[in-house]
Amino acid sequence: MKELPETKEVMAIFDAHSIDAKKTHKLRIFAEVEDHILWHGILKEKFDARLLIATGVDEMDSFVVHYHYNIQAKPRDLVVTLKKRVSRINPTLKSLTPIDNSANFSERETSDYFGIEFEGHIQPEIMFLPDELKGEFPLRKDYKTGGQKCQLLSR
Amino acid sequence: MSVVIPIGPFHPALHEPSFFKVHVEGEKIVHTDIRLGYNHRGLEKICEARTIEQAIIVIERVCGICSQAHTTAYCGAVEDIAGIDIPERAAYIRSIFCEIERIHSHLLCMGTMFHTLGYEYLFMECWKLREITMDILEDLGGNRVHYSSNTIGGVRKDIDNKTSDRILSDIESLLNPVKEWLDIIKHDSTVYERLKGVGYLSIKEIKQFGAVGAFAKGGGIPIDARFSDQYAAYGFHDFKPVVESVNGKGGDCYSRAVFRSKECLQSIDLTKTFLDNLPDGDLVTKYDSIPAGESMGRTEAPRGEDVHYVRTNGGPLLDRIRIRVPTYTNLQTLPTALKGNLIGDVPVILVTMDPCFSCTER
Numbered sequence: 025m026k027e028l029p030e031t032k033e034v035m036a037i038f039d040a041h042s043i044d045a046k047k048t049h050k051l052r053i054f055a056e057v058e059d060h061i062l063w064h065g066i067l068k069e070k071f072d073a074r075l076l077i078a079t080g081v082d083e084m085d086s087f088v089v090h091y092h093y094n095i096q097a098k099p100r101d102l103v104v105t106l107k108k109r110v111s112r113i114n115p116t117l118k119s120l121t122p123i124d125n126s127a128n129f130s131e132r133e134t135s136d137y138f139g140i141e142f143e144g145h146i147q148p149e150i151m152f153l154p155d156e157l158k159g160e161f162p163l164r165k166d167y168k169t170g171g172q173k174c175q176l177l178s179r
Numbered sequence: 180m181s182v183v184i185p186i187g188p189f190h191p192a193l194h195e196p197s198f199f200k201v202h203v204e205g206e207k208i209v210h211t212d213i214r215l216g217y218n219h220r221g222l223e224k225i226c227e228a229r230t231i232e233q234a235i236i237v238i239e240r241v242c243g244i245c246s247q248a249h250t251t252a253y254c255g256a257v258e259d260i261a262g263i264d265i266p267e268r269a270a271y272i273r274s275i276f277c278e279i280e281r282i283h284s285h286l287l288c289m290g291t292m293f294h295t296l297g298y299e300y301l302f303m304e305c306w307k308l309r310e311i312t313m314d315i316l317e318d319l320g321g322n323r324v325h326y327s328s329n330t331i332g333g334v335r336k337d338i339d340n341k342t343s344d345r346i347l348s349d350i351e352s353l354l355n356p357v358k359e360w361l362d363i364i365k366h367d368s369t370v371y372e373r374l375k376g377v378g379y380l381s382i383k384e385i386k387q388f389g390a391v392g393a394f395a396k397g398g399g400i401p402i403d404a405r406f407s408d409q410y411a412a413y414g415f416h417d418f419k420p421v422v423e424s425v426n427g428k429g430g431d432c433y434s435r436a437v438f439r440s441k442e443c444l445q446s447i448d449l450t451k452t453f454l455d456n457l458p459d460g461d462l463v464t465k466y467d468s469i470p471a472g473e474s475m476g477r478t479e480a481p482r483g484e485d486v487h488y489v490r491t492n493g494g495p496l497l498d499r500i501r502i503r504v505p506t507y508t509n510l511q512t513l514p515t516a517l518k519g520n521l522i523g524d525v526p527v528i529l530v531t532m533d534p535c536f537s538c539t540e541r
Contacts, residue, residue, distance in 0.1 A: 048474045049262040050255075074402075075389055076475075076486050077503040092475060092488065094407075099414070101407040103475045126389030129511055130503065152216040152540050162224055169224070 025051055030071070030097040034104055037066070053104045060091060060108040061118055067104065068124075071095040076103070078120070078130035080138040082165045086112050087138055091120065091127070110140055119145040137163035181209050186525060188217050193529070194291065195536040206521045211514040219540040223500055230495045231257060231469050232331060238487075241502060242538040243324045244284045247276045248480035249487070249502065250329040255410050256476030256489035257331050261469045267412070268460040269333035271453050274412040276319065276328055277478070278450040279346075282353065283312040284481030285443040288533040289360065292436060295526045296373050301360055308356055315346050333463035343454050350450050357447070361440040364433070374433035378516045378528035381429040388512040392483020392505040393533055397423050397438035398430030404479040416452055421445050435531040469493075480505055482533050504538035 031051055038045040038055050045055035057063045067073035073093040081088045087110040095102040110117050119142035120127040131142045132151040139161040142148065150158070161167060187198040196217035202210040222241055226234045238253045239246045251273055258265060265273075290305030313323045320326025320336055328336045338346075364370050380390070385398045395402040403420035405413040423438035424430050430438075471493035478485045483505025490499040509532050516528055 048259050048472070050259040050474070052259065052475050054473065074386075076484075077488070077501065079488050079499075079501040081490060081499050090488065092486065096407070100409050103477070105475070125387050126508060126511065128388075129507060150216075152219040154216060162221065 025049070027051065028097050028100065028102070030095060030102055034071070034095065034102065037070070051102070053102065054107060055105070056088075056107040056109065058108075060089075060106050061120065061123065063106050064091065064120060064123065067093050067095070067106075073104065075120070075124055075126045078127050078134055080134040080140060080163065082138065082163065084165055086110060087115055087140055089117055089134060089140065115140040116143055117141070118143050121146050137161055139164070180204070184522060195534070197534075197536045199525070201517070201522060201525065203522050206523070208517045208520055208522060208525070211517050213510060213513065215510075215536070215540055217540070218536045222541045223502065226497050226500045229497060231491060231497050234497050234500065235329060235331070236327070238500070238502070239325050239327065239329075241541055242480075242504070242535055244287065244535065245280060245480040245482065245485070245538065246325050247273075247280045247328065248478045248485050251277060251411060252476035252478040252485050252487040253489060253500070254329050254331050254476070255478070256474045256487050257469060257491070259474035259476070260472035260489065260491055261331075261466055263332050263464050263466050265333045265464055266461045267415075267458045269462050269464075270412040270415075271457050272334045272336070272338060272462070273329065275338065275346075275450060275453045275457075276316075276326060277411065278446045278453065279312055279315055279319075279350075281446045281481045282350075282443055282450070283309055283316065284533075285439050285446070286312065288481075288530070289436070289439060289443075292527070292530045293370075295530045296370060298370060301363065304356065305360070308353055311349050311353060315349055318342055318345070330463065331469075332466055333461070335462070337462060338454075338457065343457065347451060347454055350447050354444070354447055357440060357443050361437065361444075364436050364440065371433065373527065374436055374531070375431065377432040377520060377524050378435075378531065379425070379429060379431045380512065380516050384515050385429070385512065388515065389508045390512040391508055392480075393435045393439060393531060394430065394509050394512055394516070395483070396420060396442070397435030397531075399424030399427050402484060404477045404484045408477045408479075410476075410478055412453060415456070416449075418445070418449060432527055432531040439531075439533075480538075482506060482535060482538075483509065502538075502541055504535065504541075506532075506534045506536070506539045510534065510539065 073095050076092040079090040089108050091106045093104045136151045136153050181202040181204050184201045188196045198214040200212040241249050286305050286309040290302045294302040317323050401420040401422045421442045423434045473490040476487040486503040488501040492498040
């Protein structure tokens with residue numbers, strides 16, 4: 025896939041801050057950052073980026089919260105992802121919601137599933153899970169789902 | 180003093196379960212609380228116990244209407260991780276499925292909109308036309324809703340010349356009725372006055388909450404992953420997203436209804452273009468294994484931009500999938516769209532947004 029000038033521009037900014045950003049086959053950019061609020065500001069200001077989603081990933085040793093952005097370009101828009109590592113022992117992270125309202129639902133959902141507390145979230149309520157599951161975080165890798173393992177039928 | 184009126188979890192105005200606590204002063208809405216989770220099935224967790232290929236079957240069942248959009252996004256993300264480029268014929272077939280699905284979804288939504296307005300004749304007309312698209316989909320994929328067409332590296336269902344000719348003539352027959360109802364929305368005062376100025380959202384509000392789909396495109400912002408992400412065969416032809424707005428400053432129910440009808444016409448046009456230019460070639464690119472990695476897949480589902488984050492660990496099982504559907508961000512915007520309107524207008528605003536709670540809660 026042909027590299028766009030905007031891709032080079034985004035990569036140059038990450039390089040200037042000595043951040044190791046990775047490109048995929050379709051040129052999606054993934055970069056691990058220290059201060060996601062600062063980088064949110066940079067992407068908004070320089071590229072008028074639009075927040076797509078916030079996602080949580082359990083990497084066993086720590087959690088990683090991803091913020092995915094869309095950056096307008098011609099002929100194809102870019103997708104840039106900021107990754108912020110969160111400790112497993114005390115999973116707290118500064119919320120983006122006071123700055124950007126579009127992070128509201130996805131941060132609440134990440135909090136539901138992984139037990140990550142978003143400090144300063146404007147509406148820290150349960151999103152999808154029933155009230156009985158309070159204190160249980162089903163998308164953590166060590167969560168026991170119970171039930172019986174399904175047997176795959178051989179043809 | 181405000182009074183709280185509960186709408187849901189099960190309510191005649193809602194076609195799926197969800198709960199809105201509407202705070203009203205007199206008949207005017209001042210605030211809305213949304214409680215979700217009545218349709219939550221934990222599909223993301225289920226996928227973590229499935230292989231990368233098996234997950235397609237689960238992901239297809241996220242939604243009954245936009246199942247092709249979901250699998251296209253998922254397969255796109257996995258193909259990105261593995262570095263697979265799909266054959267051109269497969270890309271075209273994916274797009275054809277996506278477009279017919281879009282026409283089907285828009286006909287369904289317009290039908291329910293007319294039903295909500297009390298215009299029962301057009302409701303039945305729309306749903307009668309919808310049967311034509313469902314028959315086409317059954318012809319193509321073997322099923323009316325879950326077509327099982329997509330696979331990693333391409334598609335499994337081919338389109339022969341005979342089917343292609345039939346689709347072309349059937350799609351053509353939709354053109355005039357859609358134009359007719361667009362005319363009714365524009366000129367019939369019973370429809371026009373019920374929609375005009377209701378559920379208004381300014382461009383600033385749309386951007387603030389990250390709304391997509393009808394809220395964005397029906398409000399003057401051209402967010403359309405088909406043309407901005409150029410997945411499947413959308414990069415091969417020059418089309419521009421349909422945008423409708425109120426004086427270029429925002430959108431109301433009327434502009435959203437007009438937008439949806441116009442997008443339906445565009446989809447008919449796109450289907451014809453794809454069928455006419457369908458190239459020869461393979462259906463699937465073969466691959467050995469999927470390496471560890473992560474990527475994003477994007478498609479334009481009928482209701483707006485659909486985003487899939489996929490992470491693999493080099494093994495056969497899927498490590499993590501996160502699905503963000505268009506209704507998810509549109510629901511964040513909904514309280515703003517409802518504010519200041521009358522309680523009787525809630526169903527109309529909801530239906531022009533075209534929510535899908537089954538998608539949202541997964």
